[in-house]
Amino acid sequence: xxxxDAPDAPGRLGEPIPAPELLTYLGGLDAWLTDRRxxxxxxxxxxxxxxxxxxxxxxxxxxxxxWQAIRTRADELLVVWDSGRADAVGREKMSRLxxxxxDSGLGSALVSLVEAVTLCDAMIAKVxxxxxxxxxxxxxxxxxxxxxxxxxxxxxxxxxxxTAAERVVxxxxxxxxLVTQAARGADVTGPLGELEADAARxxxxxxxxxxxxxxxxxxxxxxxxxxxxxxxxxxxxxxLAERCRREIATPPKLAVPDVSRLGAVPDTRQELDAFVDxxxxxxxxxxxxxxxxxxxxxxxxELRYKLTGAHAAAxxxxxxxxxxxxxxxxxxxAAVTATPCDVTMARYLVEQYLYLTRDLPTxxxxxxx
Numbered sequence: 530x531x532x533x534d535a536p537d538a539p540g541r542l543g544e545p546i547p548a549p550e551l552l553t554y555l556g557g558l559d560a561w562l563t564d565r566r567x568x569x570x571x572x573x574x575x576x577x578x579x580x581x582x583x584x585x586x587x588x589x590x591x592x593x594x595x596w597q598a599i600r601t602r603a604d605e606l607l608v609v610w611d612s613g614r615a616d617a618v619g620r621e622k623m624s625r626l627x628x629x630x631x632d633s634g635l636g637s638a639l640v641s642l643v644e645a646v647t648l649c650d651a652m653i654a655k656v657x658x659x660x661x662x663x664x665x666x667x668x669x670x671x672x673x674x675x676x677x678x679x680x681x682x683x684x685x686x687x688x689x690x691x692t693a694a695e696r697v698v699x700x701x702x703x704x705x706x707l708v709t710q711a712a713r714g715a716d717v718t719g720p721l722g723e724l725e726a727d728a729a730r731x732x733x734x735x736x737x738x739x740x741x742x743x744x745x746x747x748x749x750x751x752x753x754x755x756x757x758x759x760x761x762x763x764x765x766x767x768x769l770a771e772r773c774r775r776e777i778a779t780p781p782k783l784a785v786p787d788v789s790r791l792g793a794v795p796d797t798r799q800e801l802d803a804f805v806d807x808x809x810x811x812x813x814x815x816x817x818x819x820x821x822x823x824x825x826x827x828x829x830x831e832l833r834y835k836l837t838g839a840h841a842a843a844x845x846x847x848x849x850x851x852x853x854x855x856x857x858x859x860x861x862x863a864a865v866t867a868t869p870c871d872v873t874m875a876r877y878l879v880e881q882y883l884y885l886t887r888d889l890p891t892x893x894x895x896x897x898x
Contacts, residue, residue: 532568533560535650538643541751542628543805545620548613554627555610558603561646562596565653569593572656584722585656588729592652595645602631602642621809628748629802644740651736655729669711672721676704679728686735693735700728741798748801752794755808759788759815766818773822777829778869781821786814825872832872832879833865839879843886857882 536557540546546554569592576585606626609619627642640648658675680701687693703724707717766785773780788811795801840858843849849858861882864875 532564533557535561535646538627540624540627542624542748542802543621543752543755543809544624545617546624546627548615548620551610551615551620551623552613555603555606558599558606558646562600562603565596565649566600568653568657569596572653572660575660576656579660585659588652588656588659592649592656595649595652598631599642599645599649602626602645628744630798640737640741641744644737644744647740648733648737651733655733659725659729669717669721672725673704673708673711676721676725676728679725679732680704683728683732683735686732686739688739690738693738696731700724700731703727745798745801748798748805749794749796752801752805752808755805755812756788756791756794759808759811762815763788766815766822769819769822769826773826776868776870777825778871779873780825783818783821785818786811825870828872829865829870829875832875836861836865836879836882839883839886846886846888848886851885854882854885857885 536554539550539554569589572585573589573593576582576589579585606623609615609623609626611619615623630641631645680697683697683700684694687697703720707721707724710720711717763785770780770783770785791804791807791811795804836858840849843854843858848854857878861875861878864871864878867875
């Protein structure tokens with residue numbers, strides 16, 4: 530039976546995630562959590578049964594702590610999801626729960642849910658690999674081979690990061706020194722075990738670092754795209770506001786936010802999180818401005834449409850022959866076509882004209898009462 534892979538996280542920080550993508554992600558995350566808990570319980574039992582079980586305690590406990598942090602965040606997601614009833618605001622909060630940071634149980638090492646899942650898988654794989662043979666009885670050459678493989682993975686993860694590369698170089702130098710001592714016949718069992726633990730810790734830290742860096746790069750790209758969209762929309766809102774102030778007698782008094790004051794997309798995770806929150810606030814302000822300035826323009830257009838329809842109906846039923854009705858039409862027409870337009874007065878005059886042009890009761894209808 531194949532184990533489920535960690536689900537791909539949907540959406541991006543600060544934006545509502547589509548409901549179908551959330552449903553798929555939550556189902557995949559629940560399956561992943563169930564499988565990894567079963568695996569951790571199995572590894573914990575194997576570690577306790579090992580003659581050197583105490584050497585595995587820290588790694589197993591760390592993996593369990595990370596799993597519990599993920600489980601807690603998944604439960605928070607389910608609460609907001611509310612069996613699929615989450616609205617846009619709720620789905621935006623879920624994006625922050627997925628891509629925002631959580632307390633991983635590693636003290637100061639704060640990672641996102643996505644990074645925590647990656648790190649937990651790496652921890653489980655490391656414990657599984659260590660338990661696959663007994664370090665005290667395994668062939669020393671095999672242990673060196675596994676150590677070299679781990680260092681190669683560390684080198685690949687370090688990439689062009691100078692600090693990380695120096696850490697891996699120091700581990701590589703220790704490995705070469707132990708190989709030289711072992712070739713001379715020295716007992717390197719103790720130092721080799723320490724080096725294996727340090728290499729495992731370095732690999733784990735590098736996995737977190739790479740995952741955080743990739744998540745940061747994705748977050749910066751998403752923030753840049755949102756910023757560009759807001760910058761593109763800002764002139765349109767200025768034009769809408771100017772039109773409303775020109776054509777409406779009492780326009781709203783809302784200012785269009787200046788997107789340029791947000792500045793450039795920051796480089797650090799903490800600053801990026803705050804920047805994304807500001808982007809979301811500007812987006813909400815844009816929606817409020819658009820609704821406020823378009824509402825009176827839209828109402829004036831609707832009043833014009835109603836007046837035109839009522840005037841045509843009055844011509845049909847003969848009500849337009851009345852001087853009172855003609856006068857009411859002229860007043861309403863002047864009100865809805867005036868620039869600037871007093872929407873409140875126009876609304877009253879159109880409603881008055883609709884009342885004047887209503888169909889009068891016929892003689893038959895009067896007799897039936």
